[in-house]
Amino acid sequence: MSVAGVVQFLPTVERILFGEGCVAAHLREEVARLGGRRPLLVTTPSLHRSSGPLAEALAALGPDLAAVFPGCREHVPLGSVLAAARAANEAGADLVITLGGGSVIDTGKALRACLAAGLTSERELADFLRSAPPLTAPLLPQIAIPTTLSGAEYTRSFSATDLVAQEKLSYVHSATAPKVLLYDPRMTLATPPRLWLSSGVMALTHAIEVMLATEPHPVGDVLKAESIRGLCRHLPRTRDAPEDLTARLHCQLSAWLADHSPLRATPLQPRPAFLLCHSLAYDLASLHRVPYGLSACVTLPAALRWYGARPGAMERQGSLAAALGIEGRSSPEEVAAAVEGFIAGLGLPTRLRDVGVPREALPELARRLRQRALGASVEAAEVELLLSLENAW
Incomplete structure (x- = not known):
């Protein structure tokens, strides 16, 4: 390639x-x-x-x-x-x-x-x-x-x-x-633990979604992988030892690498990026007042299953699994299960229903998601997106 x-x-x-x-x-x-x-x-x-x-x-x-x-x-x-x-x-x-x-x-x-x-x-x-x-x-x-x-x-x-x-x-x-x-x-010491930890999951989502939704890049992929490794290592430490300033600083630097390094690495001819979690976060916020961090917690596992079913996804799954520390378990289901376990281990919700989103709201969310996907020239059937939301609910 x-x-x-x-x-x-x-x-x-x-x-x-x-x-x-x-x-x-x-x-x-x-x-x-x-x-x-x-x-x-x-x-x-x-x-x-x-x-x-x-x-x-x-x-x-x-x-x-x-x-x-x-x-x-x-x-x-x-x-x-x-x-x-x-x-x-x-x-x-x-x-x-x-x-x-x-x-x-x-x-x-x-x-x-x-x-x-x-x-x-x-x-x-x-x-x-x-x-x-x-x-x-x-x-x-x-x-x-x-x-x-x-x-x-x-x-x-x-x-x-x-x-x-x-x-x-x-x-x-x-x-x-x-x-x-x-x-x-x-x-960061006065930040409520739930807000701090869920914002860390949002940072993890930044790194994972960009890695999966864009073309491979020799600089960008290194930054994203290092971000994922750093957050997986240090975020749980800040839960167990909230006063550990070194762990908190490592989380800050890892979040910076997730999407905000001093350079933005992009393909020469990038395909439009449709970031499922980030797109959904807008509507969860405006329609249901779900905070951004919690929206990442409850949508990332289902999004990983959706990305894993997309064409060409498997070539990125191995790199993601390695960054997550689960080498040899790189199927979409295994990666999604590992991330869901990580989020649950932080004491955070992993389902849409856990943050107050009613099941009857899913069709409207799927409709809005499809409009965002079409805006990025990504073909995604509304029924396909609805199934992903059902998986997240």
Whole structure:
């Protein structure tokens, strides 16, 4: 089999700092390096109430902080984005710092887009996301301090939810990515265990789905395999020893490798990628309010069986089995069973019914999935997708 591809270095994230205490040591100097004089810190109500990560970030910033916006919400409702944008305007913010998981990081990206595009209402924001016009005005710089393993910090996109239309809307633009990332395991200690562990399964899903849904690549496959090995080794350790900062940092670095390395390895002529779990996560979030991490937990085993039945799947199963540490057991059923056992061993749900999705909702989910598959030029019969959802239920 011939091998051809391209490695595209992304002109987005400028610096990644990692290690215990890197927020205390480097946050203020990174703000200054980016020209920030009035940073806005964006976070969640729960982190705002906690005495750990927020206190360390505030201490690192000192008197330079313009304001704190503690109103980020799960699934990034349009209203919370606009509230954050108003807070930035009122504070005269010239830089955004996001402290939290994927919803917080996406709120930071979205509020910067709102300010650049002059969006002030939910209707304007929804129309902007649906039409996806290019951004012409510069965006405020963003520094991301992740507290989960969601991986939102490295993507060139963000998603927000139109609660009225029950629709998850996305926007892609290189300028939306943060300029600086700080992976400090101390910042993750206040993250609830279920959220931390399920976000780790989402990171695992990033690596596995990209490995199975795209053409082989000599660089990308190495990164994904190392990510899978690292998460399988260190994520259970953080369950058993939550204070183990070394294990937490290894999880952060493994999640980075899953989808957010300093390069994006893609085939030279890529076939459109239809990522089953990720596509389903949008509709589970908008229709049933299932958090992203939990959506990965309850759909990944069934997705592995679906991928395993696709043409050409077996050539990737061996590499995946090796990364999972189950060499010699590379059939789709064996791989799916191993991953399902791993998720269950973390104390997380593995069925759609376990996260409140009723069985009668499956046909609508299958219909939406098929539309997403067709949008990626992937042939997948609705009945085939419904069977996969039945398997996941």
